[in-house]
Amino acid sequence: MDLLPDLWRQDYWLPPGVTWTDMEQLADSDRPRPQDLLVALPLALGFVALRYVFERFFAPPMGRFLGVKNRLQVTAAPSPKLESFYTQRSRQPTQSEIISLMVSCGKTQRQIETWFRLRRNQDRPCQTRKFGEAAWRFFFYLTAFMAGLSCLIDRPWFWDHRECWRQYPVQRMERAHYWYYMLELGFYGSLLLRISVDIKRKDFKEQVVHHLATIFLLSFSYCANYIRIGTLVMLLHDSSDILLESAKMFNYGTGWRKTCDTLFVVFAVVFLVTRLLIFPTKIIRTTLVLSMEVFEPFAGYYFFNILLMVLQGLHIFWAGLIIRMVYKFLKGKLEKDERSDEESEIEEEELDKGGEENMDHGDRYWEKSKDTLNSKLSMLTNSCVLNNLTNHRSSVADRMRKAQ
Template identity: 45%
Template sequence: MAALSAWFWSERFWLPHNVTWADLADPAPGLEYPKAGHLLAALPLALVIFSVRIFFERFIASFCAQSLHLQPGVGRRAQPNAVLEKVYTSITKSPDSRHLDGLSKQLDWDVRKIQRWFRHRRNQDKPSTHTKFCESMWRLTFYLCIFIYGFRFLLQSPWMWDTRHCWYGYPYQVLTPGLYHYYVIELAFYCSLMFSQFSDIKRKDFVIMFIHHLATVGLISFSYVNNMVRVGSLVMCVHDSSDFLLEAAKLANYAKYQRLCDFLFIVFSVAFFLTRLIIYPIWVLNSTMFESWDIVGPFPSWWVFNILLLVLQVLHIIWSYLISRIAVKAMLRGKVCNDVRSDIESSSEEDTPTEGLKTPAHSPKGENGENGTNGHCAASKAQAQHRNSW
């Protein structure tokens, strides 16, 4: 175990040439450099954030949703039937013609009646608009608060205005309380997402998003351990800048404020393109790749950090392309709303109509003339392509 620890914390990997961990001992009373042990504070804080979220969604967000006439629960429920319930939970949620014929003979029900039962039963498992509203309102609140905090902190930091200050004196850069709190809160939030994912709306991309959150936690921790926190704070601020706009657009969509949803989605798209395709590469990548090379020089963890940031830029380009496609299609239709259910907004099982006459693919109305469950703002579709993070 000691040999493994020594290998993992090798100074030749983590630190520039001729720098040791002993050199990064606290320089003076009341002053210190980032240490891996500091990150342990994020774990209990993540539990606190998770508890705050439960309280917020249950009392504050739920009250706001109900004031907008978004009631919890589902609409029409399937009538109790032990046979169909056993098939639904143990065999299939969308029976094919062979199962339908067998159930029709066993229950002496019309096939269309059985199809209708399964459709209602699937709808029971789908999250209500009320639930999705509460989740989005929590994310909007956190993203907006952490962005304001980080932006205000960076306004007072010299590296906000001259990124070369990220590397002057590196790695002997004292950790300030504001920077420490910014990092630990961000890390704790993404840890809390890993906890809450098991109680959130069940989505088809559960495993992918869990790996995503794990990678985000890893990258934040990585930059903290080798004291690249100054440039790391810039990366976090750039990514936080558009998160709350997407959530705001989704809230407007759930509340059926279509024009507001359209406007917020456009603002989100512009902010995303500016921050991810212009500010991030010109401001951040230029500093991590070229300014740091001139001032500090490369070393193993420097290469790893820059490769990860370049991979992130590739994802930005892919997300931007997908979001632009959504925006163009929306504008051609004259509105930002479409009827394509996103992976992010759907539950683990899609509600594929199995009756003879299917709902038109682009119809905004479902059965009985009510709003169909597939009507989502393009903001929801965009989030399927983009989870803002590192």
């Protein structure tokens, strides 16, 4: 408890020469107060409940309209020893572990490998579940972006970023901006609450860092009355996330490939422009350089800009994935989303059934975000394995007839 008074030291949160008393010039409803952040907790729980309702009652009819279908899965044969190894040790055994399992289970190497492929496929999230998650995020990001734009478009700091610091920190907070902050904070809080049960993607750790950095950034910027620049940061991020989630929704559907491809290209352009061009040259420059025209550096100045740098680092990471996807897309070799869920890569299953081989069709997925991004797209195509196999058998039969 002795640390609590130090936490709210005014030299941490306010520029030199400004005190909390100066902030009291504004009415309670016109200035940010730390206790206001408590509203975000029930809002986060409310978003969790609202998401459940949305994914249960609204997402399914949307998915049916777009033709979202779950893939048929072949379940792995019951094997207590293999199941125990899968759940307790590894989902992908090494070669030496496979040999050990062959001895203990009395199976061939091919049977062991096939069993683990089938077992991993059982844990993959179904298309309808992934569609529901994408639809929910699309609904929020679209609503938040439209609400944010409507309450910022006529504000002077939207066009002239120097206005973000005019008379700082004694700036009146509008109620619309207060709710914009609380709703965004509650939404990212709900993502953090559900992160353990949501679809786990390859950039899971980056998503956790992103959610934490966003929550810290929103909380600090609110308490320090960085609200004007904070609203610009939120609006900028929501703009590309809308396109990301909409592209994922059409990707999970059937017969929307051109729409999905178009949205993906537009998303890639918007993401690269907003996150790699506008964010560092406009937003970070505003907080790092233009703010120094009004006040001297202080602890909060450094903390806020460090959090922005963390976000920029994540932007660069995701931009690298997107550029790789664009390259594969343009080369016609896009096989999967670089940040798709871990088992979204298609694995061809080869099963022995009565001496005949049945090959699984290879699908191609692309998906991005979270969010950001949790970023995130996959494409579907069918392989020609069966056709090649049929042609091969026909050619063999022809040679045998000629030999006779």
